[in-house]
Amino acid sequence: MTATFAADARTPADLLRSALDGDPARPLVTFYDDGTGERVELxxxxxxxxxxxxxxxxxxxxxxxxxxxxxxxxxxxWQTAVWLLACWSVGVAAAPGGDPEAADLVVSGPDGLAAAQACSGERVALALRPLGGRFPQRPSGFLDYATEVPAQGDRFAPYSPVDPDAPALEIAHDGTVLKLTGDETMRHARAGAARLGLGPGDRVLSTLSYDDWEGLEAGLLAPLAAGASVVLCRNSEGLSTEQWERRTESERVTLRLG
Known part of the structure; x- marks a missing residue:
């Protein structure tokens, strides 16, 4: 079934549009932060x-x-997944874990703020707090995403169509850096979905980082290409076997990675 879902999609943003045309009420991204007890389902x-x-x-x-x-x-x-799809909707090349000094803009969580200062362009900070909360005090030199995003429009149209043959993704893979266009990203994502045996209705639980291809494939792109959904788990190292079993059952997980 992976070959038939959104077969004409040439960018990851096309996949999201295809998902909307299917069942827009179904879960797409479920997120756990076991350090705070947060659970979010989108x-x-x-x-x-x-x-x-x-x-x-x-x-x-x-x-x-x-x-x-x-x-x-x-x-x-979950907010990282949002930013990735937003970059691809605008036509911006996303570089998870990339060098801020070489970037036109940087988006950082609390742990990356010092490194993000190297970017001479726009800087956006995400507090990554439960319920998308803002920073108690905005980091100097950064926009607070949680403050800025609510006022933005609920519909988006790019000023110019996104070129599927333009750069879309730079990401670590096997000791090197993959530099992919939107179309190449799609082909890699579909190949990953096929290799993992994913199809519509599957639920992939991932504890992997988004800073390399394996984690981004498992935790977003392959499920999106297959019409499946993801369960992202962060700070979950201390969970017992019994807790993992309960979560896997309650979230109807069909594949666990990481």
Missing amino acids: SVRTFDNWVAKTSNLLQDELNANPGDRAALLLPAH
Whole structure:
């Protein structure tokens, strides 16, 4: 079934549109932070709304243009997934774990703020707090994502169509850096979905980082290419076998990675 879902999609943003045309009420991204006890579940429609708002922020407030490069200093988190799809919706190349100094803009969580200072372009900080909360005090030199995004529009249209043959992703893989266009990203994602045996209705639980291809494939791109959904777990090292079993059952997980 992976070969038939969104067969004409040439960018990851196309996949999200295809998911909306299917069952927009189904869960797409479920996120656990076992350090805080947070659980967030986003349907396709809700996830798309966050992507639209973030895309409008990128395009209209941060003046990001197709061909720009965004360093994403973020963990595997539901907001990171939103930022990736927003970059691809605008035509910005996403570089998870990339060098901020070489980027046109940087998006950072609390742990990456010092490194993010090296970016001479726009800087956005994510508190990664439960319920998408803002920083108690905005980091100097950064926009607070949680403060800026609510006022953005709920629908997004790029000023120019996204070119599937333009750079879309730079990510670590096997000791090197993959540099992929949107179309190449799609082909890699579909190959991953086929290798993992994913299809519509599957639920992939991942504890892997988004800073390399294996983690991004498992925790976002392969499930998205297959019409499946993801359960992202962060700070979960201390969970017992029994706790993992309960979560796997309650979330109807069909594949666990990491």
